[in-house]
Amino acid sequence: MAFINHTNKDIQFKIVYYGPALCGKTTNLVYIHSRISPVYRGDLISLATAADRTLFFDFLPIDSVVLHGFRTKFQLYTVPGQVLYNTTRQLVLRNVDGVIFAADSQWDKMEQNVESFRNLEENLGQQNLALDEVPYVLQFNKRDLPNIAPANYLEYLLNNRKRRVQSFEAAASTGLNVFRTLDAVTQLLLHKFNRENRPLRPNPR
């Protein structure tokens, strides 16, 4: 749920990158951090092990445009993908406004993708949130690698629900479709926010 600070005239949105271990969540944030002017973004805070595995979470704050007198801020988080760290994932998911589920396209990661997606649904359920109530998109990452499954199989695994969401084939290491994915989920969460908070409605482009 977006946090509105009427005193400071701030609206904060929280977007979480979710997905199995080593699927490229942190790589998404690193790319975004590299492309946004330091004027608008804070430091990328990353707590990683020596082997570059996310230990707690990554965090990237982004200040944005003023919408009807309110300054919007986006907080981008990743969760640790390793199965062991479920409590941390639950903590990071608290008050989430939008989710990007990053799937690893490599053949041998299909089962982990499915498990991680189920885990997302379960952890949202613990907050009494149904996945279908949350703005989310799918990112099929690592499309630049040779041993990848076809996108239609990833759709079958992860997007075979009543509500079919947007999906993007991406390569976070090069930046391909990293911002398109983020833009898509941001659009969804702003629309949701607008529906629920009419007075703060921004202007359409």
Next chain:
Amino acid sequence: MAFLNWLKPNRARTGPTPASGTPPPDEAAPPPPAEPTISLQLQPILKTLPLSLEQPALRSIVDSNAEIALPLKLIQSQLSSGHVVVKAAALLEAMPEHIRGALSQIDSSTKVPIPLEEIFRNLPNDAIRLRDDQVIEDPGEILQTPFTEKAQEDSKRFAELGAGTPPERPIPDPDAGFARLNSIFVTEERLDLPAVLAKVAQLPDIKACLLTTGDGRFVAGSLGDERLDHALQALMPGLFDQSASKLSEAGLSPLQTITCSCRDEQLSSFGQDKVYLTVLHGHRPFKPGVREKLFRVLEELAKMRGKSFA
């Protein structure tokens, strides 16, 4: 269990194999409906067996060209989990009799993973379908977000690079690759992968070599000790990727070789596109020109990956 009689060579078989000793069908009764099967190459299944199932006898059949036929329903029902397994007993029954013995020591209840890649090579087009009642999410009117401009910039940049959609990787011609290897080794002998690895192991002061892939699915050659082979197979991808990444951040050119000097042995590993070639040195590190030659060999093998091996 009818599905124990699968096996065999047809790629698109759609009928059950009658069990031996089955009485002739009653002429008045309609034949039982054919159970569709899917034919799979045995080789990729054997090459991806978990370590716990590996047996020395398997080495003799790992290059077998045999095919097995499994009931399509058995495979199809598991595809939504992203993981397909069959019991070892079923796999054994489906294997040609002359190579079945190589797996005879395996517990028949053990579940054997079937590589998805091999399944999808042979899966009928309509085997996976999205549900019919899906509602496609309407993204609504386009709003300007803080990320829209960057998304547009990137789309334009990647379109200019010809990468708007990730390109299909060209399938390299393995014969051309081996021809280039011929020129590297200055030989007219007809080369294949084992021959190339044998040539590598014959280079000056090289004792043995091992070729592995980053996904751990492929191993060829050996350093003469199975434990060492397994250890390097597990170690190299992470070690190489992390080292390459850090060195690149430090402004160095792409990493080609890592040499490990132990008290009694020296090993060098080369990495290219998630394919790793490790050599065991004889006495001293590389003689002049050998390191460069090994890297060229690996470059060619990495290009051929997917067609000629793994």
